[in-house]
Amino acid sequence: MPGIVSSQSRQQVVQTVGRLCQRLGLPRSSGQIYGLLFSSAEPLSLDDMVGALGMSKASASIGTRQLMSWGLIRQAWKPGERRDFFEAVTDPATVIQGALADVIRPYLTASRKRLQTILTELEADREQGVLTDEESRIFIERLQRLDRFHTRIQELLPFIEKMV
Template sequence: MPKSEILERESVEYFVSLVQLFGLPKSIGQIYGLLFVSKAPLAMDDIMSRLGISKGSASQGLSLLKSLGAVTSIEIPGERRDHYEADLNVSRIVNHFVENRLQDRLDHAETRIKSMVKLARGIEKDSDSDSETNLLHRIQALQKWQKRGKNLIPLILRWLKR
């Protein structure tokens, strides 16, 4: 087996396990891994046949990767089909990922905690036992962690940029 094929396989495996860590489908990692070691931009057909995946997977995978800024469409003169190229701007990819997949969840979580604090306050008023006060304290501690986590994200993003 030629070295370039072995490298291709390793790259695919590498990115498959990377994307699985972030909860993305396997096909995303396969496509990116293939493009990452390809010396020229590839058409969808090439991707399908090289990886043995369906048209649907290839199309959806590419569109997600484009939306993350991880893959770019390249116009090739005299070629009809779109060609795709891997983009190695890691901080941009991570940025996109955070904005698309994380931000909403975090905002939602923040709202939810606020409502929990309110509820705990209400419970405290009704029954003024110690344990209920503890409950409020716990939820407020959680709220603090939530804020810390939220602050951590821009910190990481800035760090990735240098």
């Protein structure tokens, strides 16, 4: 494990974000990249990351793309340079707002749609007698409550966005 991020604090951030990411089911390397950029005053190139973190260039390429899709980093061109540079989006409010727009909101709408589908299928199940009236009643109740919750969250989203 070379690569050597000599600064104690920087290394700590890289490690911490890396572990956080892997706990969330994301690749650890992406977290390390974000940690490195977060602790860097200047934007970094892919090769900078490879040098600092000791990972392959492919990982750096994939990782940066993932992070950009999550709105956690952005591209930052340098005047004379041909290659790509990246910098972290460090403002928590911006990060949250990005996550809401890019991940949460799409997920919520998709989820509500699926809920409707399931409710239709459930009705069919009931008619075919594969579910008793009692079973389907309770099942429907739970699904509807979940749907109302989704609605409520969607309504709250604009306020949350402003609050952060």
